[in-house]
Amino acid sequence: MVRGLKAGYGGKHILHGVDLDVAAGGALTIVGPNGSGKSTLLKAIVGLIPAMEGSIQLGSTMVTHSDAPARMRLGLAYVPQEANVFRNMSVYENLRLGWEFHPIRRTGLQLSSKLDEILALFPEILPHLKTSAGLLSGGQRQMVAVASAMMLEPGLLVLDEPSAGLSPRNAGLLFEIIRRIRQTGLTLLMIEQNVQLGLSVADQGLVLVMGRVRHVAPAAELAADDTLAEIFLGLDRESVQAQALDLNT
């Protein structure tokens, strides 16, 4: 879906020719050190920064030069790393906004039934519908961000570090939900700094280092490869094992 992608800021390349594929209905998790260009890669895929070279394809449509709204109309929903909810709006209003932006709402589909469906996936936010999103805990807010994206019924859900800033417990809860979301059949493309957690919900893992793809492998294989984690992620064996332990508790 992405071929030879070069992108960056102010004419400077951050990505130096990236190839990336996500199978329809599959899930790919991107990992890599801070500053390696992971968020830049997602921004280029969703259309927030232009491709300087290379191509981007969503399904059968070439979108290299389409703007972000056009990509959204093709079924892409994106949850950025930061500022991913409207803090002054209630949880309900955030979800409602997702609904308002639904690109191709099925005829007859009612807001109330879509809300019921989404709240069944995210039961933790149900008691907080009237609360301002800014007053929620980090974990609850992250759930609202993902739930609002799900209101769009995306074919491709793009998540930038969903577990950032969350306690291991909240990250675990969120990833339980992501696992449930995957069963709806959508395609998932995600960055995750918690390598073990991120790879646990994916079929494929991709390691990005200094704007280049270093490694692509089945997620389970990559998760078991602690040498990779040491070299590419600057993590020592102990912290990799600690992450794995978090996952098991």
Ligand SMILES: Nc1ncnc2c1ncn2[C@@H]1O[C@H](COP(=O)(O)OP(=O)(O)OP(=O)(O)O)[C@@H](O)[C@H]1O
């Ligand atoms: N808006 C911007 N303008 C200029 N340079 C930027 C901008 N955003 C990011 N960069 C630079 O691009 C490089 C890659 O940043 P990016 O945010 O893609 O990394 P990342 O892999 O997502 O890192 P992290 O794990 O910390 O989120 C960094 O050197 C960063 O300073």
Ligand SMILES: [Mg+2]
């Ligand atoms: Mg980032």
